Amino acid sequence: MCELTVYLLENDREEKLMEDVATITPEGERLVLTDLLGQQQIVEARIKELRLLEHKVYLTR
Amino acid sequence: MCELTVYLLENDREEKLMEDVATITPEGERLVLTDLLGQQQIVEARIKELRLLEHKVYLTR
Secondary structure (H helix, E strand, C coil), X not given: CCCEXXXXXXXXXXXXXXXXXXXXXXXXXXXXXXXXXXXXXXXXXXEEEEEHHHCEEEEEC | CCCEEEEEEECCEEEEEXXXXXXXXXXXXXXXXXXXXXXXXXXXXXXXXXXXXXXXXXXXX
């Protein structure tokens, strides 16, 4: 399996936004995150880096 | 493990760009893809969708 944990980097802080993320879809200035259970979270942010070996996605504003 | 295969969607075609991708880093209008061996590919494209359960990333121009 390949779920990722999504973090928002802001003011040198790393905030965990969502675990078990199954899809990430950019829509304009936003990202739609969907987890394994189908729960969605919409964030005004962009992808800063995907570190797949660590199962982490870093977002930034 | 969580390596992804990166595809470019263009003209209704799906072109495989890179396998075993370990990191994806947006840099301006480009994406820097790095695979497990450290090989890099720089693409002028943006992320259209990450489908992690399928281990696929779709890019578009």
